[in-house]
Amino acid sequence: MTLAFDLILCLMIIGTAASALLMRNALAAIVFFIVFGNLLGLAWLAMDAVNVAMAEIAIGAGVTGVLLILARQRLMALGDDLVCDEMPGWLRAGALVACAGFAALVGAAVLSVAPSDDLGGPIAALMPSLGIENPVTGVLLAFRAYDTLLETFVLLGALVAVWSLAPGTAWPHPPATLALTEREGHGVAAAFGRLLLPLALVMAAYLVWTGSDLPGGAFQAGTVLAGGLIIAVIGGAVLWPRGDNRLLRVALVLGPAVFLTIGLAGIALGRFLFYPPGFEKALIVAIEYSLALSIGVTLALQLAGPPVTPDHKG
């Protein structure tokens, strides 16, 4: 990439971030945040980090953007106009000086570190023993599998935390529906939802499989699946399940459970999260497929929000 491209991209990233923060209109701010996330994805592409670019655009821009828009709409239904109170000018100026100073300090710290890909070589040397070629998947599922295992539990824990916010009368009813209520739009959304969900399933399966050797993987695939589920719910093709639905619970826990079981089985062969030689790829792919399913369902339900009492219109 040329320097001019990098420079313009960085300026646009800073500009869209500033707009997302300074816009008075909350919806405009959220839209700028989504643009900001997509530009960040481009920046990751420019840095040859395709795996991160996919995750940033799908999760950072996509899921987070939809989450914020939904929260805004539900807040407005409750009578919150989302207008920020004015702050005194001197406080604002003080905050500006403090934050500019802090950014300058972080910038100085950044300049004192020389960019390098020190670990790229050692990781590349270890990859053949795993039987897969995507080094990021290698780090996520083998060299730092501990982090990824705990992360899947964080994701599950966050969903439990969201559910725990439901009023007592709401459990175990499903979350508020997202289905369109206007008749005109509904037909299009329903057809689109029915069409997109199977496509998302195929795409997710492909992303996991290809993620062994090329950019992709369980997290990107899980997000695609979540996107398909959400569109299908908006179209009314799928209904949110109840919290005590047995199938739903299996889908939520499958990924972390398979990961943990394989990790524990490794103890018998030497240590926690040890993959027996010759079976690395098979085990990694098995973990990734179950993880993708769990991540997709968990993300979609996190977005749906806590259960609501049936007569409540969300």
Added chain:
Amino acid sequence: MAIVEHLYPLTGAVLVGLGLYGFLTLRHPLRQLLAVNVVGAGIFLILGGLGRGADSTDPFPQALVITGIVVAVALTAFGAALILRVAEDERAPDGTAADDTNGNHP
């Protein structure tokens, strides 16, 4: 040139400052949640950008950033749900809000 090599991590540093300013000055929790996400994005850019070698980017920080992005979305989902619950309790007529709280401890 140091600045050119550090272009993306420096952009990340600016984002951290911007996000902090937004977090301090925006007086609505949903806007502050958005600001936290901008700070997070800045930290990811610093982390990933400093792992950028001559012709490849270190896979190790890449994996950490992917983990971070997923944790950030979980945080945003929980934050949004908390903000909504607080708004519901504040706006609801006194009777219903009390019923809801009592319902948790039958």
